[in-house]
Amino acid sequence: MKRSFQFLFSAVVIICFASIGHTETLDFPFQQTLDMKTVREVTAAGPSDLLSVIKRHGVRVLVVKSKTTDEEKNILLEGIEAATADLIKKAEFSDTAEGRMIVKANPCCDLDQDTLLVRDTASNYTIIHEFLHSQLHAKGEGYKDVETSFATNFRRMNFYQKRIFDDPFQLINPLWRRDMSQVQGDVLKEAFARIQMGQSQEAIIEKVLSQYIDEDSIYYNKARRDEGQQYGQAMINNAIDVYNSLNTSIWFCGDTVKNLREEILNGDIPDAESAQQLDEQAAKNYAATTADLSQKLEAVKAEILRLKEFYEK
Numbered sequence: 001m002k003r004s005f006q007f008l009f010s011a012v013v014i015i016c017f018a019s020i021g022h023t024e025t026l027d028f029p030f031q032q033t034l035d036m037k038t039v040r041e042v043t044a045a046g047p048s049d050l051l052s053v054i055k056r057h058g059v060r061v062l063v064v065k066s067k068t069t070d071e072e073k074n075i076l077l078e079g080i081e082a083a084t085a086d087l088i089k090k091a092e093f094s095d096t097a098e099g100r101m102i103v104k105a106n107p108c109c110d111l112d113q114d115t116l117l118v119r120d121t122a123s124n125y126t127i128i129h130e131f132l133h134s135q136l137h138a139k140g141e142g143y144k145d146v147e148t149s150f151a152t153n154f155r156r157m158n159f160y161q162k163r164i165f166d167d168p169f170q171l172i173n174p175l176w177r178r179d180m181s182q183v184q185g186d187v188l189k190e191a192f193a194r195i196q197m198g199q200s201q202e203a204i205i206e207k208v209l210s211q212y213i214d215e216d217s218i219y220y221n222k223a224r225r226d227e228g229q230q231y232g233q234a235m236i237n238n239a240i241d242v243y244n245s246l247n248t249s250i251w252f253c254g255d256t257v258k259n260l261r262e263e264i265l266n267g268d269i270p271d272a273e274s275a276q277q278l279d280e281q282a283a284k285n286y287a288a289t290t291a292d293l294s295q296k297l298e299a300v301k302a303e304i305l306r307l308k309e310f311y312e313k
Contacts, residue, residue, distance in 0.1 A: 028204050029307040030196040031139040038135050042128055043212040043219065047076055050124060054131050059101075060115045061127075064093060071121040083117050091117055098122040101133035105143035125213060125224050132205045144193040153186040154242070161249045168256045172269075172278050180253050181289050187246055188293055191300050195242065199235035200303070203311050206232035236311055239304050247297060254290030257283060 024036045038057065045053045051061055062083035066073075083093075090109045091102050099118040104111045114134040118127055160183055163170060170176045206228040213219045261283040263269045 029310055030200040030303045032136050032196065033139065034136050039132065039208060039212055042131060043217065047124060047218065050076065050127065054116065058113055059131060059134050060113050062115060062117055064088060064117055064119050066119060066121050067095065073120050074122055076124060077118065077120050093117050098126045099130035101130045103134060103143060107145055123221065123224060124219050125221055128219065129205055129209060133201055136201050136204065138196055144197065146190040146193045147198065150190040150194040153183060153190065157183045157187050157249055158245065164253060171253060171257050172260055172274050174277055174282065177257065177286055184246065184250055184293055188296055191242060191246060195239045195300065199239040200307050202235040203232040203307060207311050232311060236308055243301055243304055250290055250293045250297065254287060257286045
């Protein structure tokens with residue numbers, strides 16, 4: 001392990017030397033581990049050995065052909081099996097994508113092994129980056145395919161929340177309180193896994209590679225490295241945005257219901273129907289739900305802070 005790299009991570013991750021297989025496993029934010037022996041192996045391999053190293057770790061490499069002939073092709077990928085149109089579609093590999101790791105646990109594609117889809121113009125740096133996605137292992141329940149459902153629930157929450165911002169009195173209605181609590185809970189249930197498998201991995205991998213692919217590496221490319229650092233930071237900022245949106249929604253709705261109940265008691269909202277819809281017990285129940293959601297959200301916040309600290313060291 002490079003001395004500078006060891007110093008960099010000593011304050012923010014726990015180094016665990018496992019005896020089996022002589023692995024050197026580091027713990028990373030969002031309950032993930034990475035064998036640094038594998039990182040050294042793949043970043044130290046010469047270009048002619050790079051794909052062989054990746055395949056030895058059980059990862060299949062398939063090429064996605066470019067639609068244009070303007071960009072320079074990566075000669076390392078010549079002769080590599082092409083991904084089928086069906087797989088490209090199922091994996092949602094966009095026309096602008098350079099690479100994507102599809103782990104076999106992902107139900108999208110019914111794969112028998114981890115599979116790296118890579119554009120024929122992608123750099124070797126990008127190939128290594130995508131490979132490391134397969135080497136970051138989540139503790140606990142393991143892989144969760146939450147990308148689509150989380151995005152749907154997150155959009156729904158923001159859609160509902162905009163209506164509440166425009167007209168907070170909607171929360172007098174028990175159906176609105178029910179719907180807001182439900183969608184906030186749906187987003188919260190998947191927020192940790194979504195950031196774990198998405199934004200955190202991007203940031204972790206870019207930070208690690210910035211240390212291992214330095215000026216002395218055959219894979220070094222300053223522009224790509226700088227781009228990767230900016231990308232990693234953007235991913236952390238995005239995770240913070242996710243937290244802030246959910247936290248604001250929970251806080252605003254909870255505070256609004258409390259204030260509405262006080263206005264009812266003070267006679268500022270005098271109609272009997274409102275008093276019936278938002279009685280004392282209903283207000284207490286909603287406060288308890290809000291407190292529970294806020295408490296559970298703290299686990300996401302704590303890992304985002306760890307990720308931010310790790311990235312800035």
